[in-house]
Amino acid sequence: SILIVDFGSQVTQLIARRVREAGVYSEIAPYNAAEAAFERMKPKGIILSGSPASVPEDGSPRAPQCLFDSGLPILGICYGQQVMSHQLGGEVRPGHETGEGGEFGRAFLTVTEECILFDGLWQVGERHQVWMSHGDKVTRFAPGFRIVATSDGAPFALIADDERRYYGTQFHPEVAHTPDGAKLIANFVHKVCGLSGDWTMAEFRATKIAEIREQVGTGRVICGLSGGVDSSVAAILIHEAIGDQLTCVFVDHGLLRLNEREQVESLFRDHYNIPLVVVDAEERFMAGLAGVTDPEKKRKFIGAEFINVFEEEAKKIGGADFLAQGTLYPDVIESVSFTGGPSVTIKSHHNVGGLPERMNMKLVEPLRELFKDEVRALGRELGLNDQFVGRHPFPGPGLAIRIPGEVTKERCDILRKADAVYLEEIRNAGLYDAIWQAFAVLLPVRTVGVMGDGRTYDSVCALRAVTSVDGMTADIYPFDAAFLSRVATRIINEVKGINRVVYDYTSKPPGTIEWE
Ligand code: XMP
Numbered sequence: 001s002i003l004i005v006d007f008g009s010q011v012t013q014l015i016a017r018r019v020r021e022a023g024v025y026s027e028i029a030p031y032n033a034a035e036a037a038f039e040r041m042k043p044k045g046i047i048l049s050g051s052p053a054s055v056p057e058d059g060s061p062r063a064p065q066c067l068f069d070s071g072l073p074i075l076g077i078c079y080g081q082q083v084m085s086h087q088l089g090g091e092v093r094p095g096h097e098t099g100e101g102g103e104f105g106r107a108f109l110t111v112t113e114e115c116i117l118f119d120g121l122w123q124v125g126e127r128h129q130v131w132m133s134h135g136d137k138v139t140r141f142a143p144g145f146r147i148v149a150t151s152d153g154a155p156f157a158l159i160a161d162d163e164r165r166y167y168g169t170q171f172h173p174e175v176a177h178t179p180d181g182a183k184l185i186a187n188f189v190h191k192v193c194g195l196s197g198d199w200t201m202a203e204f205r206a207t208k209i210a211e212i213r214e215q216v217g218t219g220r221v222i223c224g225l226s227g228g229v230d231s232s233v234a235a236i237l238i239h240e241a242i243g244d245q246l247t248c249v250f251v252d253h254g255l256l257r258l259n260e261r262e263q264v265e266s267l268f269r270d271h272y273n274i275p276l277v278v279v280d281a282e283e284r285f286m287a288g289l290a291g292v293t294d295p296e297k298k299r300k301f302i303g304a305e306f307i308n309v310f311e312e313e314a315k316k317i318g319g320a321d322f323l324a325q326g327t328l329y330p331d332v333i334e335s336v337s338f339t340g341g342p343s344v345t346i347k348s349h350h351n352v353g354g355l356p357e358r359m360n361m362k363l364v365e366p367l368r369e370l371f372k373d374e375v376r377a378l379g380r381e382l383g384l385n386d387q388f389v390g391r392h393p394f395p396g397p398g399l400a401i402r403i404p405g406e407v408t409k410e411r412c413d414i415l416r417k418a419d420a421v422y423l424e425e426i427r428n429a430g431l432y433d434a435i436w437q438a439f440a441v442l443l444p445v446r447t448v449g450v451m452g453d454g455r456t457y458d459s460v461c462a463l464r465a466v467t468s469v470d471g472m473t474a475d476i477y478p479f480d481a482a483f484l485s486r487v488a489t490r491i492i493n494e495v496k497g498i499n500r501v502v503y504d505y506t507s508k509p510p511g512t513i514e515w516e
Contacts, residue, residue, distance in 0.1 A: 002026040002189055003043040005034045007051030007061050007079050013329045014174040015047055015077065015185070016369060022186040023197030025207070028369070035064040045073045045193030047185075048080025050172065054136050055082045055092040062087060073165035073192045075185075078134055081159070081168030088142035088166075095135035102135035103153035106177060115148040115160050117167060117187045121180055122149075130157070130171035130178045137170060165192055201374075201381045205237065208366045212241035216322055221364055222314050223324035225250040225276075226396065227264050229389055230326030230367060233379045237366050238324050239274045240382070246324070247275045249313050251306060254282030254412060255398030258420040267388070277317065281309050282409070289400060289407045295516035298407065302397045307355050314359060323356050324364040329371055330470065392437045393471065401516040405444030411459075414497040415442040418461050421494060425487045426465070435477050438465035440491075441504070441515050449499035451492075458499035461491055466513055474508040 002019050006012045006028050019026040026047075029037035038046075046067050053060040063083055067074065076084035082092045095102040109130050111122045122128060130151070138156045141147070145166070149158035154170040161167075167188065173181030189195050223235045225248050239246050248268055252261045261278065268276045288301050314320055356363055367375055379389040399415055400407045419440040426432050441462040449456040463484070465477035488501035504511075 001041055001043045002045045002047060002193065002195070003034065003038055003041055004028045004047045004049060005063055005067070005080070006030050006049050007053060007083070009050035009052070009079065011172065011174055012049040013369065013371075015049060017371060017374070018174050018182050018185040019047070019189055020199070020204075020374075021182060022189050023199045024189045024193075024195045025199045025203065031061045031063065035066050038064070038066060038070070043072065044195055045189060046070075046075070047188075048074065048076040048084060050077055050133070051079035051083075053079065054094055055079065055086050056094050056136065071164075073188070074167070075188045075192075076166070076168040077174065078170060078172055081156075081170055082134075082136055082138055084166065084168055085138045085140075085142050085145075085156075085159075088144075090138055090142035090145075091140040092136055093139045095137070098137065098139065100137075100153065102137070103132040103151075104134075105132065106130075107132045107151045107153060107157075107171065109149045109151040109154075109157040109171065111149050113146065113148045115158070115167075116162070116191050117158070117160070117184050118148075119187055119191055121183050121187065128180060130173070130181070131175045132171050134170060138168070141168075167192070201377050204378065205240075205381055208237060209241040212238055212364060212366060215364060216242050216245065219245065219321035220317075220319050221246045221322040221324050222317060222320040222361075223248045224310055225264060225268065226326075226394070227256065227260050228326075228394055229372075229379060229384075229391055230328055230375055232267070232326070232388070233375050233382065233384070234324055234326035234365075234367055235268070235274060236272055236382045236384070237378070238364060239272065244275055247277060247317050247320070249277045249279065249310060249317075251279045251281055251309050251313075253285040253302065253306065253309075253398065254409060255285065255302070255400050255407075257394070257399070258416040277313055279309055279313055281305075284309070286407070286409050291406060293405050295401060295404075298400050298516070299397050302400060306396070307358075311355060311359060314361075320359075320361060322364045323359075323361040324366075326367055326375075327363075327365045328367055328375060329369055390433055392432075392435070392439075395514060401514050402439060402441045403444075404441070404515055410497075411442055414459070414495060415440060415461075417495045418442070418491045418498055421490050422463055422487055425483070425490065429483060431477075431479075431483075434467070435465050436468040436471070436474065437513060438463075438477070440464070442498070447500045449492075451499065456499040458497055460500045460502060461495075461498045462502050462504050462515070463487065464504045464513070464515075466508065468508075468513070471513065472508075474513055476505050476507055479503070 004015050016026050086092050108127050111124050111126050141159050144161040145159045148160050151157040157170045159168045173184045225231050235248050250264050268274045376389040399412050403411050422440050443460040445460045466474035468474040
């Protein structure tokens with residue numbers, strides 16, 4: 001395995017991901033817990049991460065000396081390179097002293113000497129794109145090192161000490177903007193550390209199951225299901241680990257899509273045999289939403305009421321020591337807290353924020369290290385079908401934020417039907433997987449129409465479909481006109497209450513994906 005020592009870089013998890021992609025198991029440990037992790041894991045290699053800190057500054061973090069004493073290969077990335085150079089007798093100077101202000105963004109380096117990291121990849125004399133993000137830099141490398149690649153802003157872009165098997169990069173090989181970075185990291189773990197690269201998602205599953213058993217012991221776990229991929233995969237994995245010590249709770253707030261509740265019931269109860277409590281809370285939510293039109297008030301009410309319902313159920317079930325969540329890496333905002341020691345700060349997950357503290361429960365979050373596509377791969381590994389793991393994201397507040405104006409059961413029913421027609425047509429056209437998210441919106445606007453010989457005066461339905469990689473930015477999906485008119489005709493004919501359909505042509509930014 002590989003031990004990744006985290007100095008607080010925002011992209012440390014990408015290092016872990018690249019190591020996983022190279023088929024090797026890794027664990028991340030904060031720098032001040034790295035010695036314990038090292039002794040427990042007995043790794044075959046070490047990677048030192050980047051950091052927002054500055055090596056020349058008093059109190060900035062250092063790598064534990066035991067790592068250098070171990071005789072194992074070390075790859076230092078950015079701050080990792082600087083701290084390694086500093087601790088081994090080189091010199092690092094802050095950007096303001098060298099007068100060069102650092103480098104941020106795309107840079108090109110030139111390969112000056114051969115190096116094992118370049119095997120099958122780079123030749124001497126070639127230029128390659130890399131991603132830099134540093135203020136400080138190494139100004140004198142430690143004894144034993146040589147330069148193998150340079151860039152204009154970083155003369156020591158890549159340094160190597162082949163005897164001790166120490167390597168340092170000023171750039172970030174773990175990010176996508178360093179196109180060959182994944183291969184450099186793979187060369188480090190395979191060729192330098194001698195690891196074979198046969199680790200798979202199946203082993204991730206086995207490792208996590210062992211970890212969950214150890215963490216939970218004979219305790220009881222409650223997991224809130226949303227119907228989405230993340231909480232489902234977390235629940236199935238935890239059930240595999242501890243069986244019926246797990247109870248899942250699914251709150252039907254009446255803001256779900258057509259047949260969603262039935263699908264969850266059949267998947268969990270019938271297929272996986274997982275204890276499942278379904279709470280029918282539609283009336284409560286509709287009553288609380290009556291007269292509410294402000295989007296933020298809707299969200300706040302739904303979030304708070306969800307916690308109330310969940311807490312009541314948890315009390316009924318009784319004796320739960322743990323709350324399971326499908327938190328993914330992008331939900332984890334800060335990996336190392338410099339002020340609070342090795343503790344880890346997380347963003348509270350949308351649906352149950354505050355609940356664990358209130359009920360004195362501990363968290364079980366087996367997907368914390370994974371990215372969305374890895375969760376999907378794990379879902380497949382656990383036997384979920386492609387259609388399920390490929391589901392579009394669905395927001396916690398559900399249809400409420402797709403019904404601008406007042407939310408009523410009647411309007412939810414209308415929207416559910418229109419949305420189902422739209423999604424059915426998208427699946428039939430084979431477009432579902434090319435789209436990040438597609439849904440219908442029911443507008444609080446009525447327009448005049450004519451159907452048969454009669455006048456109609458009904459609501460407008462807007463269709464939305466976007467492509468995106470992470471939901472942060474999005475483009476509209478360019479359906480052809482024939483597709484859109486087919487959907488519009490079906491919705492107007494089949495859904496009573498809608499007599500006009502429009503397509504939303506707004507990208508994000510300036511729009512958001514949801515309408516509220
Ligand atoms: P926006 O509308 O902000 O949405 O562009 C970006 C992504 O986040 C989802 N979303 C939510 N998910 N609770 C959630 O769990 C929410 O309150 C929420 N609001 C937006 C949205 O569906 C899209 O995928």
